Amino acid sequence: MAALTLLETKGLTKTYGGLQANIDIDFTLQKGLVTALIGPNGAGKSTFVGMLSGRTSATRGRVIFEDRDISHLPAHKRIQLGLAYTFQITSIFTGLSVHENVALAAGRTMSADGNALNAKVHQTLDQVGIADRADQIAGDLSYGHQRLLEIAMGLAQEPKLFILDEPTQGLAETEINDFIALIRSLAGHTTILLIEHNMRVVMETADHIAVLDQGMMLAEGTPAQISANASVQAAYLGKTVDA
Amino acid sequence: MEFGPHLMLAALEGAVIASILVLTAMGLSIVFGVMRVVNVAHGEFFMLGAVLAWYVSTMLGGHPAVGFAAALVIAPLVVGLIAAVSDQLILKRINYDPDRTIVGTIGMLFIIQQTTLMTFGPEARPVEAPFNQRLALPWFEFGEGGLQMIWPWGLSITSYKLFVIFAALAVLVALWLFLTRTKIGLIMRATQQDSEMAKAFGVPVGTVYSCVFGLGAALAALGAVLVVPIQQAHYLMGADPLLMAFTVVIIGGLGSLPGTVIAAFLIGMSDGIISVFFSPTLAQIIATFLVAMILVFRPQGLMGKAET
């Protein structure tokens, strides 16, 4: 696969008061690959993707998406350019039906055509396996299904870059297997940036792994390279891993 | 009267307004600070205080000082109790949800106002001041013989108005001691810092909330008892203090007690001075609009710190 760059950061830095959460991160994201972003708790992973999506404003540095500097765009403009973001803590419209949730996600670009929108919603719900629950109120779903709904809301936007912040957190083992299968089915046409603690998910889905530690990019490489990397093992794999 | 003495008179009137305002606004501020509740019925607790003062002083009769002294104790206690009970009956049951609390306290506003109309009636009723000597005030001027002390005609204040200023100061000091030196005060402040944590340490947050709501209302009532000998008791008198207290709390920074005191002083003084020199409606228009603009462009208030 040709190594085309979809997104790039240059010197991306975030400081909270005196605390440096991200320090001069230079990072490139290859188009069409599943990239996993790993690192111990507090390494600054959520801050980093927050700055990519625009939820968090960067202290300094640049974010370049498809050769365009998006550093100063507000979050909704970045999403309109083709980023999609799923929250670490499930964030759905709990008072609306599952169908309406996905329709809102898909509807930004295709609200004019009601039939096409319906078809898209059904197809997306099918893809994540909760089509039979389309008419339920989202808040009544089980936790696992709510996470799937959130992923469906990301997919429905047909993003160029899909950022998932700890999507498997709190899921049961069988649900994790389904998630891995889903990510694999997307590989190739959707670029995915995955923040993940579960090393099995990382190893089974990622084409490329980036390791963040104490706000800095510690290492990057293929899963095999990362597993063999001594400093990564010291910083991360050697410590307690919750997988 | 010349400008100088006139300004001094205006400043004294302003100080009286500020004294009443600081008590009312402190009540609102404490309630917002600890409970995060915007109490729209606060002005009605003020009004209740004034009306109760009339009832107490009329029933006791005798020397005005007897009735006034009794009202000073009874009215805040009764109003505080009413507020604490309504907290238990209403606000607690809607979990202090912001939207529903506003709606609920608006409801309380109408209930208190209309019940007063039906019992107390639509008349404005005076309460006699316990003492009311006119004290002439001196003014200093450079005349032919250097600095001279003169007694301009009309430059005076009543002993009662002076008393109001000192009484408000005394209440403020007592309140400060109560919040910093007593156990219940400490518990209130702990609850303000972090109600979840306070709950974890075994603080009965529900009871603390009722006490705070009662204390806030009692402060408003106390301010009202002090004001009735100057301004008569009337069932609609709660609207202005409510708006003024809101203004003070916003400008002082929502929930910040030192900010509230400073803002009450500034606003009371300027209100006193402006209303001597300008049309009161125009002054109110400017003040209301400015407060809204402050909230729009500096939501943390003039003295408050920005939230993290």
Next chain:
Amino acid sequence: MTVARKINALHFGILLFLLACFFILPAYHVGALSRIMVLAIYAIGLNILFGYTGLLSLGHAMFFAAGMYGLGLSIKFLGVSVIPAFGIGIISAALLSLLVGLLALRTVGVSFMIVTLMFAQTIYLVVLYFGEYTRGDEGFVLQQAERMLLGFDVTTEAGRYFVAFAAFSICLIGFAALVQSSLGKRLVAIRENEERARMLGYDVWRYKLLAVIVSGTVSGVAGALYALLFGYVGATFASVQYSILPLLWVLLGGAGTTIGPLIGVAFMFYLIDASSAYTSAYMLIAGLALVILTMFAPRGIAGILRTKVSPWLP
């Protein structure tokens, strides 16, 4: 029957019923219903912002008053006829809501409520301050001759009823179309979870501003209509009380429902009507209703219907 058909049937059923009321009910109730329909338009205005977008304004009386004074003052002082005066009323409300939206939307939550309250209070005081023109609390009366709508006399019972009915029909149908449109769905999305809506790529601020403008303008339509049909313009309609009343109607009828505003106004009107035999302090009833509603039925009458009987209610 599909959901969309059911919704249409419901709205047309209500309109047919209101039309029939004119022929069936005695004069007293016909008069009451004209007033109820005009005030229901006002409640619809607030419901767009509060019920559907989740923004609680405590100052909607300023928009109602903008429509009312826009029409009333231009008839009285500019001597224009009803149609352009109506236009002036609506434009006044639209401009005011644009301005208030631009400023107030910089705040959220409790601050938004207080800011709207303060702006409305400013407008109220301005009305009093220019008492020379507005006649302040006393208000002024529009003469019958000044209230001819294209040669049609709106001062008769029938004229009043049909103008109110026509306006209410347009507003109800337009409102129903709005809430079922993708725009309406997006407003609800903002009410339900603003951050999620933003992270789906929606410009939340722009949608909120649009909601304030639509809501304020519809409220202004109600104000202008009230002045036209009842011939009276007064500062009471700009006071805090008239900001609180539509909130009460919407809460009572059901916030975030299309039929809630009409139900709320009608229910409140007849509740006060029935209680007036016992007390003149009708605001006591309003106060009790607010407290009881917010404690036991925060979703209102239509909200209860939606959860208990027909979940498809729009």
